[in-house]
Amino acid sequence: MKAARVNHASGNGAVHFRPRRKRTQRELTALTLNLAPMVDVVFLLLIFFISTTTFKRAEGILPAQLPKQGNMADALALPISPIIVHLQQTGPGPADYVIRVEDFVDTPTTFSELSAFLKRVQENPGFDDETPVVLKTSPDVQWDHVVGCWNAAVAAGCKHVSFGVE
Amino acid sequence: MDSTKKYHPRPSLTFNMAPMIDVVFLLIIFFVLVSTFASAERIPMELPDPDSSQALNVKLTDRAIINVQLVDPDSPGSSEVAYSIGPNRPQSLAVISERLMAHKRAVPDLKVVIRADKRVRYGDVREIMEIVAEHGIEMMNIVAHVGDAGPAS
Numbered sequence: 001m002k003a004a005r006v007n008h009a010s011g012n013g014a015v016h017f018r019p020r021r022k023r024t025q026r027e028l029t030a031l032t033l034n035l036a037p038m039v040d041v042v043f044l045l046l047i048f049f050i051s052t053t054t055f056k057r058a059e060g061i062l063p064a065q066l067p068k069q070g071n072m073a074d075a076l077a078l079p080i081s082p083i084i085v086h087l088q089q090t091g092p093g094p095a096d097y098v099i100r101v102e103d104f105v106d107t108p109t110t111f112s113e114l115s116a117f118l119k120r121v122q123e124n125p126g127f128d129d130e131t132p133v134v135l136k137t138s139p140d141v142q143w144d145h146v147v148g149c150w151n152a153a154v155a156a157g158c159k160h161v162s163f164g165v166e
Numbered sequence: 167m168d169s170t171k172k173y174h175p176r177p178s179l180t181f182n183m184a185p186m187i188d189v190v191f192l193l194i195i196f197f198v199l200v201s202t203f204a205s206a207e208r209i210p211m212e213l214p215d216p217d218s219s220q221a222l223n224v225k226l227t228d229r230a231i232i233n234v235q236l237v238d239p240d241s242p243g244s245s246e247v248a249y250s251i252g253p254n255r256p257q258s259l260a261v262i263s264e265r266l267m268a269h270k271r272a273v274p275d276l277k278v279v280i281r282a283d284k285r286v287r288y289g290d291v292r293e294i295m296e297i298v299a300e301h302g303i304e305m306m307n308i309v310a311h312v313g314d315a316g317p318a319s
Contacts, residue, residue: 035183042190049197059213060221060312061279063305094285112217139289143234143282146291147214147310154220163295 062150064161082132083121084164085114087149089140097145111145111152118156129157134164209233209250214284219313226307228273230266232294234282247283247290263297270301281309 084102099108101117108114121127133153137146153161211233231252238244248256251265270276278298282291298306 032180035187039183039187039190042187042194045194046190046197049194049201053197053201055200057215058223058312059208059281059309060219060223061226061307061309062221063307115218137288139287139292141288142284143286143288143291144214144216144284146288147284147308148216150308151216151218151220151310155218163292 062147062154064150064163082134082160083118083127083158084134084136085149085153087135087137087141087145089138094142094144097141099149111148114149115152115155118153118158122157129159131158132160132162133158134162136164208281209235209253211235211281211283212239212285213281213309213311215311216313219310221310221312223312226277226279228275229277229279229307230269231279231281232262232266234280234286234291234294236283236285239283239285245287245290247286249294259293259297262294263300266297266301266303270303276303277305277307278303279307279309 086100086102088098088100090096090098099111099114101108101114101121104117104121106117108117118133122129122131135146135149135153137149150161208231233250233252235248235250236244237246237248237256249259249262250256251262257265266276266278280291280294280298295306
């Protein structure tokens with residue numbers, strides 16, 4: 001195809017022809033998108049999200065069953081004898097506590113030991129994962145230890161864990 | 167001037183920003199997706215963190231979150247606690263009991279979630295547990311950190 005030419009009249013009446021490639025080059029330059037403001041905004045957003053994001057540890061729930069219409073002592077009124085775990089404060093410090101399982105000689109000292117102990121108890125005749133576990137805690141024990149004890153019973157596979165009165 | 171000289175366009179000096187924008191957008195999308203905006207009901211506090219936690223990361227509907235936090239958590243000897251339902255300001259146990267009763271009347275299948283700071287005493291949490299039991303709410307949920315590996319199956 002023959003290249004199109006555009007006539008340009010100069011002051012002296014002469015007619016000049018401008019090649020097409022020159023015209024298109026100039027027009028293309030004018031159409032370039034200026035990305036700088038967008039990059040500014042995008043970087044601003046990036047910095048905002050990087051600086052405000054905090055990776056928190058996820059929260060979860062440990063379900064607990066409460067007795068129907070009554071005080072917590074009703075939890076003891078069960079048809080089969082439960083495993084009663086005592087958690088008592090022995091000193092002023094937060095880590096001064098002792099675990100004791102009623103009617104058993106073994107005394108686990110940590111919650112992982114308690115979990116292993118409850119698993120062993122379930123293997124004995126008359127006990128299984130349906131055997132209720134009652135957690136009797138003195139009021140001055142830290143909540144962290146109470147949850148640790150509860151978690152140990154759940155980790156041992158005990159299906160019925162409840163709170164009792166110390 | 168040689169009119170027969172071939173025309174060579176000047177090489178472009180513009181910086182190609184497309185790959186950089188790709189990467190930056192990718193980062194923004196990542197941060198937008200991983201950001202979970204904290205619920206106002208979940209007041210910041212130190213939650214219990216048991217070994218090999220069995221806590222389940224589930225979302226409950228029809229639930230009331232009761233926060234039990236230390237009034238002065240920075241003071242090591244302080245054991246004074248404040249109770250609140252959801253994002254509200256600290257309330258007395260009587261007010262909490264009334265609100266819980268009203269909530270239970272509106273939602274019979276109400277579940278209570280207790281979020282207590284790990285440093286509070288069991289006796290302080292027990293006050294709430296007794297109120298919950300008085301209103302005939304059977305399901306109570308204790309909040310703890312989820313273990314790194316999740317609950318053992």
